[in-house]
Amino acid sequence: MxxxxxxxxxxxxxxxxxxxxxxxxxxxxxxxxxxxxxxxxxxxxxxxxxxxxxxxxxxxxxxxxxxxxxxxxxxxxxxxxxxxxxxxxxxxxxxxxxxxxxxxxxxxxxxxxxxxxxxxxxxxxxxxxxxxxxxxxxxxxxxxxxxxxxxxxxxxxxxxxxxxxxxxxxxxxxxxxxxxxxxxxxxGRPPTASPATACHLDPRRVRPTADTDEAGEITVRHQASEFVAVRGHRRLTAAVHAGETLTPMLLVEGA
The missing domain is CATH 3.40.50.300 (P-loop containing nucleotide triphosphate hydrolases)
Known part of the structure; x- marks a missing residue:
């Protein structure tokens, strides 16, 4: 279609x-x-x-x-x-x-x-x-x-x-x-059986939890009405500096 x-x-x-x-x-x-x-x-x-x-x-x-x-x-x-x-x-x-x-x-x-x-x-x-x-x-x-x-x-x-x-x-x-x-x-993507939620978030609204150069996909938890980064801090920092308004992130279990 x-x-x-x-x-x-x-x-x-x-x-x-x-x-x-x-x-x-x-x-x-x-x-x-x-x-x-x-x-x-x-x-x-x-x-x-x-x-x-x-x-x-x-x-x-x-x-x-x-x-x-x-x-x-x-x-x-x-x-x-x-x-x-x-x-x-x-x-x-x-x-x-x-x-x-x-x-x-x-x-x-x-x-x-x-x-x-x-x-x-x-x-x-x-x-x-x-x-x-x-x-x-x-x-x-x-x-x-x-x-x-x-x-x-x-x-x-x-x-x-x-x-x-x-x-x-x-x-x-x-x-x-x-x-x-x-x-x-x-x-446009095939439905998956994965329970993971895809997020496109404003990186300025995600609170980092470490001052590291850790690479990889940004993963976040949602707690107390805010998003907290648990991995991918290097990518998060780069997204903020680049002025991105929607950055792909993954909502992890335990959110």
């Missing part, structure tokens, strides 16, 4: 994207669907419409959903039906990776302050409005934690465990085009 822009798509899989609030999921999913020539489905758009119908902000609706499981059941059934349809799609959803078992599972991350600035720059509405970067950062963190606790309680899954995903991309400084290119490259 050949994508709209000529990419050879040997493994025609659905792509599901989730990630940090303000990480650029919407922009990336729109561009990816256009590039692949497939339909995009956004569960986030549906969730925002439901929040508006209830006269609530996004954070209020998240907290309300913790008490009223009918909301999650409705969205769950929608995702289950879409997954069962067998269509090849791009799905923008916090929990699609849980339902689309054979999809390429992509998780986007970004620096919390960068995320806050992005959402603050969007046109405000009744569902999502902030008065400052700090308020946006705080509310985004509260919404994310509310979602995490709800998913843990109802599904027994932790969305913050990066080993749930095939590919993690850091959008802090990378362009949407760079991120989409990484996804398309990953999509």
């Amino acid at each position: 050949v994508g709209r822009y000529g990419e050879a798509m040997a493994w025609p899989r659905t792509v599901v994207l989730n990630g940090d609030l303000g990480s650029g999921k919407t922009t990336a999913s729109v561009m990816l669907a256009e590039r692949l020539g497939v339909r995009r489905v956004s569960v986030g758009d549906l969730y925002r419409r439901m929040a508006a119908e209830h006269g609530m902000t996004a954070l209020q609706f998240n907290l309300h959903s913790e008490l009223d499981d009918k909301i999650d059941h409705q969205i769950d059934q929608l995702q289950h039906d879409i997954a069962a349809s067998g269509q090849r799609l791009v799905v923008d959803s916090r929990l699609a990776w849980y339902y689309f078992t054979d999809a390429l599972k992509v998780h986007l991350i970004t620096d919390p302050v960068v995320a806050a600035r992005r959402v603050l720059a969007r046109p405000g509405d009744a569902v999502e409005r902030y008065d400052s970067v700090e308020e946006a950062r705080r509310q985004l963190a509260e919404r994310s934690d509310s979602e995490r606790q709800r998913f843990l309680a109802r599904y027994g899954v932790d969305k913050s465990d990066l080993r749930n995903y095939d590919l993690v991309c850091d959008t802090t400084r990378a362009t949407t085009e760079q991120v989409v290119t990484r996804i398309v490259e990953m999509l």
Whole structure:
């Protein structure tokens, strides 16, 4: 199969994207669907419409959903039906990776302050409005934690465990085009049985653990919401000095 822009798509899989609030999921999913020539489905758009119908902000609706499981059941059934349809799609959803078992599972991350600035720059509405970067950062963190606790309680899954995903991309400084290119490259590879998660991270956001000239592939652990380098410090240092925005790294066990 050949994508709209000529990419050879040997493994025609659905792509599901989730990630940090303000990480650029919407922009990336729109561009990816256009590039692949497939339909995009956004569960986030549906969730925002439901929040508006209830006269609530996004954070209020998240907290309300913790008490009223009918909301999650409705969205769950929608995702289950879409997954069962067998269509090849791009799905923008916090929990699609849980339902689309054979999809390429992509998780986007970004620096919390960068995320806050992005959402603050969007046109405000009744569902999502902030008065400052700090308020946006705080509310985004509260919404994310509310979602995490709800998913843990109802599904027994932790969305913050990066080993749930095939590919993690850091959008802090990378362009949407760079991120989409990484996804398309990953999509063109045969699925593997390896549990390892491929990461393309901003090297400036990875904390080194040694001052050495150790060579080899950069491997990282994800702990306490940060990435820590455990091997490949020479390559990490070179990536920082070169001004790279997305550097290939491997997430190791024990993260």
